[in-house]
Amino acid sequence: MEQKKQSKQVIRIGLLGFGTVGQGVWKHLQGNDSALERRLGVKLELVRAAVSDLKKKREVRVPASRLTDDPYAVVDDPSIDIVCELIGGTKLARTLTLRALKAGKIVVSANKALICKHGEEIFSAARRAGTHYFFEASVAGGIPIIKTLREGLVANRFSLIYGILNGTSNYILTRMEREGLSFPDILDDARSLGYVEADESLDLDGWDAAHKAVILAYLAHGRWVKLKEMLVEGIRGITQYDIAYARELGCKIKLLAVISRDFSTNCLSVRLHPALISKRELMASVDEVYNGVSLTGDVVGTTLLVGRGAGQDATSSAVISDIADAVYLLKGVPAPFICEEDEDVYAALGAEVELAGPEAIRSAYYLRLRVKDQPGVLARVTDVISREGLSIATMTQHQEAGEGTATLLFTTHQSNEKVVSATLKSLKRLGSVLETPFLLRIFNP
Amino acid sequence: MEQKKQSKQVIRIGLLGFGTVGQGVWKHLQGNDSALERRLGVKLELVRAAVSDLKKKREVRVPASRLTDDPYAVVDDPSIDIVCELIGGTKLARTLTLRALKAGKIVVSANKALICKHGEEIFSAARRAGTHYFFEASVAGGIPIIKTLREGLVANRFSLIYGILNGTSNYILTRMEREGLSFPDILDDARSLGYVEADESLDLDGWDAAHKAVILAYLAHGRWVKLKEMLVEGIRGITQYDIAYARELGCKIKLLAVISRDFSTNCLSVRLHPALISKRELMASVDEVYNGVSLTGDVVGTTLLVGRGAGQDATSSAVISDIADAVYLLKGVPAPFICEEDEDVYAALGAEVELAGPEAIRSAYYLRLRVKDQPGVLARVTDVISREGLSIATMTQHQEAGEGTATLLFTTHQSNEKVVSATLKSLKRLGSVLETPFLLRIFNP
Incomplete structure (x- = not known):
């Protein structure tokens, strides 16, 4: 050189x-x-x-x-x-x-x-x-996120970096939200527009955004997190039930990378999953193929960068x-x-950092259950939920006329992954629960 | 060295x-x-x-x-x-x-x-x-805007840079919008919170943001623009009439710096004024003391940066x-x-750049007129407006009960500063117009 x-x-x-x-x-x-x-x-x-x-x-x-x-x-x-x-x-x-x-x-x-x-x-x-x-x-x-992280905000230690890092999934979620169409319908469109990578799992199962989260976590915290150490969930399971209920709650569903560090314990958490996020957050308005990254530093406060994430x-x-x-x-x-x-x-x-596994995530949760539309089912479901220690915040029920089924949508107060996964297991064992319950986290930056 | x-x-x-x-x-x-x-x-x-x-x-x-x-x-x-x-x-x-x-x-x-x-x-x-x-x-x-402009987005030529560059005026506008209070009321609060500079004109008349616009214009286009070559208007004249009507139109009022360059003519325009901006733009959601800068480059497209602008x-x-x-x-x-x-x-x-003065600004406009509440006044006003070549897009009238006055709010289609200032002069000469008409530009990035 x-x-x-x-x-x-x-x-x-x-x-x-x-x-x-x-x-x-x-x-x-x-x-x-x-x-x-x-x-x-x-x-x-x-x-x-x-x-x-x-x-x-x-x-x-x-x-x-x-x-x-x-x-x-x-x-x-x-x-x-x-x-x-x-x-x-x-x-x-x-x-x-x-x-x-x-x-x-x-x-x-x-x-x-x-x-x-x-x-x-x-x-x-x-x-x-x-x-x-x-x-x-x-x-x-x-978006010059790497330069911003390493140079522009060099004075800072970052307690939270989160954002939308995959344009394709954001495009699909935006159109599901705006047009009320199903995931498979929009996916077909996205495919024909050439928006989906040849290996579709990169976009749809969150791996592409997870790769990016790993890079940001390393730059901010000096620790290479392995994909298998992270919670990584994509957007395939999301339905209009979820989107409509999120809207009722004043939220949108976004596929979020979350890199959070607690400087008192030095625990670092890196994860990638769809989440409900309040429309009051600017991030919720980052739509279509745009990416957004929010960085909260101890000196600068919160800075948001939005721009085209691909193409x-x-x-x-x-x-x-x-x-x-x-x-x-x-x-x-x-x-x-x-x-x-x-x-x-x-x-x-x-060296300063302790990696917190997915089990350490604390969050409020959203649950969707398809159940038999019979007397007593709701009582049994809520009983299981509260016995497992999960506290229900809101609930709504949609009856599927003629099918004898209903969809129950819940949100919970703050809890953790252990409690929620035990709850899901117990719910799945109920005879009246027809499908594997679907779960989303509620992200509150 | x-x-x-x-x-x-x-x-x-x-x-x-x-x-x-x-x-x-x-x-x-x-x-x-x-x-x-x-x-x-x-x-x-x-x-x-x-x-x-x-x-x-x-x-x-x-x-x-x-x-x-x-x-x-x-x-x-x-x-x-x-x-x-x-x-x-x-x-x-x-x-x-x-x-x-x-x-x-x-x-x-x-x-x-x-x-x-x-x-x-x-x-x-x-x-x-x-x-x-x-x-x-x-x-x-x-916000690391200078590093972003010079390094992160170095591949680009910028046709448009615009944004909110003064936190104090944004704080005042945000509270006027949310609380329906008058400019003087909120200003008193902002003063007591220590948000307003000792020389209040810097914040309230736009000079602080204008200084920043000059710096960004130089970095992007290599031309030092003098303040006296720019249109610089602050937020003192804004009332709840303006904010409420902006809301009806799906807009907010923000104090915007606008640096636009037409690469076909190489004309550069640098200005600073309050403007109506559609709530569909993320910039409209940059509230309180936050600053936001949007950069549109020929390669990268549009990138938005949001963060604390002062403090x-x-x-x-x-x-x-x-x-x-x-x-x-x-x-x-x-x-x-x-x-x-x-x-x-x-x-x-x-050397490539031609500076376009304020007279070259093209925009849609918002007008507020206080008039005598008498038959025929609206006809006279609209007649003057259309004779001057300004095309009205929307109009609303508020009668001030008991005072014998009314406030007329107009928006116009796209026009230019020459036409609009001639119109204002003619309106002012009408006996039925009680105050100097108030004007805002409608910014459409």
């Missing part, structure tokens, strides 16, 4: 992957080059993009000489200063990333799954090679801001930020 | 001014020192604070030896690396800032009035001395983030950002 820290007139960039984001980066670097290059004081040269299929038709036209189907022709090219890893996945991406870092290149990435799984190894490889790994685009797309352009904006940061590094402009390579900083931070 | 760019174990900080913000910075640097110092990899030493009255009682206790009533004992102390200018005002603050910069110190400031008035001179002094001037705290308090803690958070950036500089950590000292960058940006 040292020899690069002189003023440099041309910075050479290689892309791994030339899908939606890769083409967006190319397009915007080309489109904006005069303004951006003037700002950065360098010429940016897009050397080469590695693709899986050379013959594929693409939206962005690139001379054939600048495409290759050999990713090593990017990673091993000694003339390339910055490698943008935009292929996704965690296998080849890991190999190529480690190889590029080892060669002293700066790597820019939007790959949340890779960081979530191999972040520790990657950051350490960057540190050993004396280079840097940037990943602003990995969380919340165009070609928003993600390109974040990748390009990382490229700009990388350019400053390469130019040797001394300027501020905390690098993920400061392993000691994060190790020390993380 | 060069000799400082080695690794350094102790960074020495001096404060100019030890009022609310100065004490906040001191408190949080002390309170957080272990975490922050670990993050920064240095020891931060608070050397000395310059105060105007040594005997004044203060919330934060500091040994007498660390206070001085001679600001030059801070600025001229060769051992001090970073000077935080927190005295406000534009005279002594300018002298001390220029002197500290000339001595090669990094200066951190929250002084929007100073930057607005003398930013060009200060930035150029920093550049000449090879040092830096940081001012995150000058705009929107704890000891939020402002301290921003000052400390600047201190952290300064520490990285002093440590010679190469890392990214664009400095205000890159005069060429901004000069080139600014």
